[in-house]
Amino acid sequence: MISLRHxxxxxxxxxxxxxxxxxxxxxxxxxxxxxxxxxxSHRLYYHADAxxxxxxxxxxxxxxxxxxxxxxxxxxxxxxxxxxxxxxLNANPQDSREEIATEARxxxxxxxxxxxxxxxxxxxxxxxxxxxxxxxxxxxxxxxxRGPVDDRLAYGAQKxxxxxxxxxxxxxxxLAGRRPAVARVEPVGCLVDLPRHEPAPSYAAxxxxxxxxxxxxxxxxxxxxPWAMTGYDKVRGFAPMIREVLRTRRMPPWHADPHYGxxxxxxxxxxxxxRTLVRWVEVGAPRGEGxxxxxxxxxxxxxxxxxxxxxxxxxxxxxxxxxxxxxYRYPRAANPLDHDVWVRAIEIHPGDRAVVHHVxxxxxxxxxxxRDFVEQLAALGGYSPGxxxxxxxxxxxxxxxxxxxxxFQMHYTPNGRAVRDATRIGxxxxxxxxxxxxxxxxxxAYDLRVPPRxxxxxxxxxxxxxxxxxxxxxxxxxxxxxxxxRFTAVHPDxxxxxxxxxxxxxxxxxxxxxxxxPKILRAGTRxxxxxxxxxxxxxPANPDPDRSVPWxxxxxxxxxxxxxxYREMLPGELAGMAHRGRTSTDH
Numbered sequence: 209m210i211s212l213r214h215x216x217x218x219x220x221x222x223x224x225x226x227x228x229x230x231x232x233x234x235x236x237x238x239x240x241x242x243x244x245x246x247x248x249s250h251r252l253y254y255h256a257d258a259x260x261x262x263x264x265x266x267x268x269x270x271x272x273x274x275x276x277x278x279x280x281x282x283x284x285x286x287x288x289x290x291x292x293x294x295x296x297l298n299a300n301p302q303d304s305r306e307e308i309a310t311e312a313r314x315x316x317x318x319x320x321x322x323x324x325x326x327x328x329x330x331x332x333x334x335x336x337x338x339x340x341x342x343x344x345x346x347x348x349x350x351x352x353x354r355g356p357v358d359d360r361l362a363y364g365a366q367k368x369x370x371x372x373x374x375x376x377x378x379x380x381x382x383l384a385g386r387r388p389a390v391a392r393v394e395p396v397g398c399l400v401d402l403p404r405h406e407p408a409p410s411y412a413a414x415x416x417x418x419x420x421x422x423x424x425x426x427x428x429x430x431x432x433x434p435w436a437m438t439g440y441d442k443v444r445g446f447a448p449m450i451r452e453v454l455r456t457r458r459m460p461p462w463h464a465d466p467h468y469g470x471x472x473x474x475x476x477x478x479x480x481x482x483r484t485l486v487r488w489v490e491v492g493a494p495r496g497e498g499x500x501x502x503x504x505x506x507x508x509x510x511x512x513x514x515x516x517x518x519x520x521x522x523x524x525x526x527x528x529x530x531x532x533x534x535x536y537r538y539p540r541a542a543n544p545l546d547h548d549v550w551v552r553a554i555e556i557h558p559g560d561r562a563v564v565h566h567v568x569x570x571x572x573x574x575x576x577x578x579r580d581f582v583e584q585l586a587a588l589g590g591y592s593p594g595x596x597x598x599x600x601x602x603x604x605x606x607x608x609x610x611x612x613x614x615x616f617q618m619h620y621t622p623n624g625r626a627v628r629d630a631t632r633i634g635x636x637x638x639x640x641x642x643x644x645x646x647x648x649x650x651x652x653a654y655d656l657r658v659p660p661r662x663x664x665x666x667x668x669x670x671x672x673x674x675x676x677x678x679x680x681x682x683x684x685x686x687x688x689x690x691x692x693x694r695f696t697a698v699h700p701d702x703x704x705x706x707x708x709x710x711x712x713x714x715x716x717x718x719x720x721x722x723x724x725x726p727k728i729l730r731a732g733t734r735x736x737x738x739x740x741x742x743x744x745x746x747x748p749a750n751p752d753p754d755r756s757v758p759w760x761x762x763x764x765x766x767x768x769x770x771x772x773x774y775r776e777m778l779p780g781e782l783a784g785m786a787h788r789g790r791t792s793t794d795h
Contacts, residue, residue: 235351242329248711256346283357300401339397341355356397358370412498420502471721517635522632528620552637553597554633570583571584574612600646647773651737679772684771686741687765690715690739694737697734737770
């Protein structure tokens with residue numbers, strides 16, 4: 209007699225091998241987020257206030273798609289002024305983002321093509337062929353129509369003109385609050401190669417190791433995650449939520465476009481890893497056989513992850529009220545050392561992570577000359593949720609002179625409970641002076657003004673290096689209206705290099721993007737920092753879309769703060785590296 213557990217395993221395995229079933233009109237369409245062929249981020253129900261959303265399945269080289277595009281454009285031109293949103297979706301495993309962009313240029317595709325590299329969206333929608341159109345009603349989050357644009361195209365033939373205009377008729381019905389008279393028509397297009405016989409992922413071998421490596425660092429007892437991944441039972445209970453945050457890419461909290469660069473501390477999932485986790489949830493989150501690696505997840509420790517510091521400095525304690533607004537605090541701390549030291553790393557331990565939004569740690573050195581106040585304030589580094597401490601790269605450090613003190617910027621956010629925060633800073637020193645002084649450049653525009661009711665306002669600020677430098681990291685910073693960011697190096701020969709692109713900026717996670725391979729920038733290189741804001745009502749975090757927003761410290765104001773950490777190259781260093789054929793600055 210088969211047990212219930214073995215029956216569940218059998219059903220999960222059988223389900224995993226079944227072909228994807230088409231979502232029929234009237235069925236729910238779940239939210240998702242994807243990047244398009246240009247690297248911009250799109251979330252489906254960002255357009256929740258639109259009367260309808262149209263998705264057409266695109267595929268490179270498909271003649272049916274190319275022939276259907278003019279009819280789609282005609283419908284788009286008719287209905288886009290009435291608020292309907294049009295997007296294309298490419299889930300072909302053979303089409304790279306560069307190839308999709310090339311196809312868009314060659315065939316004049318002027319709509320965003322969402323790149324579904326993991327095929328999770330296409331699979332959930334039951335996509336089988338390109339050129340199929342899906343009409344989604346955002347008010348009910350349901351599918352209203354699926355099929356071709358019209359009846360003009362057939363395999364190997366096409367009529368001079370369409371006699372049935374399925375898409376236009378469906379949109380007229382949806383905009384009138386009615387169900388389309390024709391809601392389902394078999395599509396005509398090229399087959400999309402979706403996985404049809406995938407085995408169910410193993411919890412012990414595939415799922416739990418991924419969660420332990422990419423998620424449990426925050427999702428552990430006393431960690432910053434809202435719940436702890438302490439074993440299968442806990443994960444199983446949150447499985448539907450795991451699927452949602454993976455499909456909308458809210459988790460893991462890493463926002464760099466993988467198309468550009470490689471970074472230390474990268475918390476992202478590959479498309480294959482994301483697919484493994486989502487597929488496991490969708491087949492019922494089976495326990496299966498094998499040991500549970502998550503049982504070894506331990507509570508967050510107050511120990512120093514970089515080892516015992518050479519010096520621990522306590523930030524003066526502060527009583528955070530239960531409610532209200534706390535202005536930025538700028539406390540000082542004395543330097544107890546009677547000699548100069550070179551700092552190679554810092555680690556910041558907030559006294560209460562629930563109320564400490566971020567910390568900047570720097571030097572208070574009257575003898576530092578005319579250095580920028582903010583650059584001096586953040587010279588040592590900082591803390592924000594999810595940010596892991598990293599030693600300064602290469603043979604570089606920050607000088608802390610015996611006559612200098614320490615100064616901090618503390619941003620507190622009350623959370624309903626009055627607490628006393630006593631944050632500690634651990635400093636780690638070089639045994640001998642390093643070859644290079646770590647430097648920090650802060651680029652910004654204090655005259656910032658984000659117009660009201662504007663979904664995409666952009667400002668670029670720049671810095672030109674007058675010496676050869678080694679670039680180690682960059683960090684964008686904005687507030688609740690922050691939408692996207694990008695750092696680009698414009699080299700002296702005019703060549704542009706995207707250093708990092710952050711298509712979905714998230715104020716809750718202030719990431720530093722430290723290059724695995726530092727960048728050599730020649731004298732005359734300009735670094736452009738582009739920040740974009742969404743000051744529209746569609747931004748759920750927007751405090752007031754009717755406000756013209758200036759620069760300001762508090763989150764209801766805005767910033768375009770770009771942090772650039774680098775060192776200057778020594779005389780003759782670049783020539784010596786070229787002579788030795790070196791390409792890396794990690795020495």
